[in-house]
Amino acid sequence: MSETPVDPDEVRHTADLARIDLDEDEVERFAVQFADILSYFDALDDVPEVDAEADLVNVMRADEVRDGLSQEEALRNAPETEDGYFKGPSVS
Amino acid sequence: MSVDAFITEETIQGADDGPLADRTVAIKDNISTAGVRTTCGSEMLADYVPPYDATVVERLKRAGATLVGKTNMDEFGMGTTTETSAFGPTKNPVDESRVPGGSSGGSAAAVAAGEADVALGSDTGGSVRCPAAFCGVVGIKPTYGLVSRYGLVAYANSLEQIGPLAPTVEGAAEVLDVIAGPDERDATTREAGADADYASAADGDVEGLSIGVPTELIEGADERVIERFEATLDDLRAQGAETHEVSLPSVERAVQAYYVIAMSEASSNLARFDGVRYGPETDADGNWNDSFAQVREEGFGDEVKRRILLGTYALSAGYHDKYYAKAQDARAWLKQDFDEALAEADVLASPTMPVLPFELGESLDDPLQMYLADANTVPVNLANLPAVSVPAGRADGLPVGFQLIGSAFGEREIIRAASAVEN
Numbered sequence: 001m002s003e004t005p006v007d008p009d010e011v012r013h014t015a016d017l018a019r020i021d022l023d024e025d026e027v028e029r030f031a032v033q034f035a036d037i038l039s040y041f042d043a044l045d046d047v048p049e050v051d052a053e054a055d056l057v058n059v060m061r062a063d064e065v066r067d068g069l070s071q072e073e074a075l076r077n078a079p080e081t082e083d084g085y086f087k088g089p090s091v092s
Numbered sequence: 093m094s095v096d097a098f099i100t101e102e103t104i105q106g107a108d109d110g111p112l113a114d115r116t117v118a119i120k121d122n123i124s125t126a127g128v129r130t131t132c133g134s135e136m137l138a139d140y141v142p143p144y145d146a147t148v149v150e151r152l153k154r155a156g157a158t159l160v161g162k163t164n165m166d167e168f169g170m171g172t173t174t175e176t177s178a179f180g181p182t183k184n185p186v187d188e189s190r191v192p193g194g195s196s197g198g199s200a201a202a203v204a205a206g207e208a209d210v211a212l213g214s215d216t217g218g219s220v221r222c223p224a225a226f227c228g229v230v231g232i233k234p235t236y237g238l239v240s241r242y243g244l245v246a247y248a249n250s251l252e253q254i255g256p257l258a259p260t261v262e263g264a265a266e267v268l269d270v271i272a273g274p275d276e277r278d279a280t281t282r283e284a285g286a287d288a289d290y291a292s293a294a295d296g297d298v299e300g301l302s303i304g305v306p307t308e309l310i311e312g313a314d315e316r317v318i319e320r321f322e323a324t325l326d327d328l329r330a331q332g333a334e335t336h337e338v339s340l341p342s343v344e345r346a347v348q349a350y351y352v353i354a355m356s357e358a359s360s361n362l363a364r365f366d367g368v369r370y371g372p373e374t375d376a377d378g379n380w381n382d383s384f385a386q387v388r389e390e391g392f393g394d395e396v397k398r399r400i401l402l403g404t405y406a407l408s409a410g411y412h413d414k415y416y417a418k419a420q421d422a423r424a425w426l427k428q429d430f431d432e433a434l435a436e437a438d439v440l441a442s443p444t445m446p447v448l449p450f451e452l453g454e455s456l457d458d459p460l461q462m463y464l465a466d467a468n469t470v471p472v473n474l475a476n477l478p479a480v481s482v483p484a485g486r487a488d489g490l491p492v493g494f495q496l497i498g499s500a501f502g503e504r505e506i507i508r509a510a511s512a513v514e515n
Contacts, residue, residue, distance in 0.1 A: 011401070014401050014405045015385075017404050018359060018400050019384045019385045019388055020385055020388045020400065021388070026397070030397075033398065033459055033460070034401070037351075037402060041352060041406075044352070044419060044421075047345055047349075047418050048425060050421060050424040050425045050428050052427065052428070059279040069144075073143040077141060077369065078369055079367060079368075079373040079374075086368050086369060089380050089384075090379070
């Protein structure tokens with residue numbers, strides 16, 4: 001048995017956090033599959049800690065203005081635009 | 093007979109002259125091509141047309157290559173069979189009842205079917221090497237940081253690299269010569285390896301080469317695969333290579349660590365697909381959250397939803413330490429194991445895939461079984477190392493891939509060893 005059983009409510013809550021609607025069939029199916037997959041992940045519990053310090057170097061360039069996309073290019077793939085802006089759902 | 097390798101067939105002419113002037117190249121459909129739609133195999137990006145070229149595309153065009161189209165793939169690279177594509181499956185040119193492997197299945201199939209001379213794929217956990225093995229072609233997963241990811245639509249940034257597929261080791265290395273090297277638009281690229289001449293390393297000379305064989309990557313493989321693998325080792329020994337067994341205990345946790353990390357990164361990367369800047373036009377209503385959730389329900393397929401949800405779960409309060417932090421520990425452990433093994437060997441060898449190509453439809457219903465097939469490829473991505481899959485003959489008429497793993501920026505060694513497998 002998994003240490004982390006997954007019930008449909010937990011799948012619904014996670015889907016809510018991830019902003020993905022699911023229909024009831026999907027919730028049921030995912031609950032079964034997630035229990036399977038998460039219990040497989042339980043094997044990570046016995047992984048030893050390893051001392052590994054990465055060598056970090058600063059790779060940021062100087063903050064100077066460069067050409068980017070034009071407004072037209074940036075908007076080209078948007079399903080809806082208005083007056084040169086992206087158009088999103090209404091804030092309610 | 094088409095094997096459905098392409099999502100979009102369109103010719104993009106490169107420069108008149110250059111090292112790839114006589115070559116046609118197929119491009120995986122998660123690599124941006126200016127003015128040519130780039131779908132990632134997803135309904136979400138079915139109409140997306142990038143305003144710019146990926147760095148690798150720019151470099152191919154400058155080298156004179158002719159691009160012939162965008163190849164089919166598992167949706168956002170999430171799969172091992174190319175069956176999770178929203179555009180339908182690709183068939184394996186060797187046996188059309190089988191999958192071509194994934195996620196770069198269209199790229200491997202295009203090369204195997206002769207529909208392109210060479211191709212680019214991307215490899216997050218084996219997505220170049222698996223289809224190369226299943227279709228009987230060569231695929232290289234470069235060291236993390238050798239090839240620019242600018243313009244590659246992100247799935248799991250800390251793991252993925254763009255890599256070439258070709259009928260021969262030398263052919264793949266010629267493409268690597270063109271695409272490798274630092275890029276100021278990808279801060280994770282490195283200077284190391286930029287000036288190496290990869291194609292010239294394909295000289296087939298393995299006299300005195302030391303090959304380590306990780307026992308954990310042989311156990312559990314299909315017997316027909318092991319038979320081809322052992323025969324290939326015999327052949328390399330006959331050419332003057334030395335082989336010895338090594339043990340990498342950490343690889344027993346690699347699949348778990350890989351999926352936790354990849355899913356976690358995916359849950360963050362794919363948050364951008366909300367239907368505002370790009371995405372399908374829908375009649376979604378309600379507030380921002382309702383509307384986003386409807387677009388994402390419609391635009392994403394099952395496997396993508398599964399990975400985003402599991403990644404969200406693994407990063408959520410109360411579970412982060414249990415899953416994500418432990419997966420990072422496993423990743424550090426793997427790197428240490430590989431460092432030790434590669435201190436005693438020039439290269440490591442294993443079967444690329446522990447199984448023969450699946451039948452179409454065979455593995456769709458059981459995601460965990462599909463994840464387990466990645467056991468031999470994901471450790472390489474977690475350790476940031478280079479690897480190549482080279483054809484090692486056939487079993488029951490189906491291709492078997494032989495994987496060689498090198499030290500970081502040790503592409504020349506694995507290319508040399510792989511070219512000896514072709515002898």
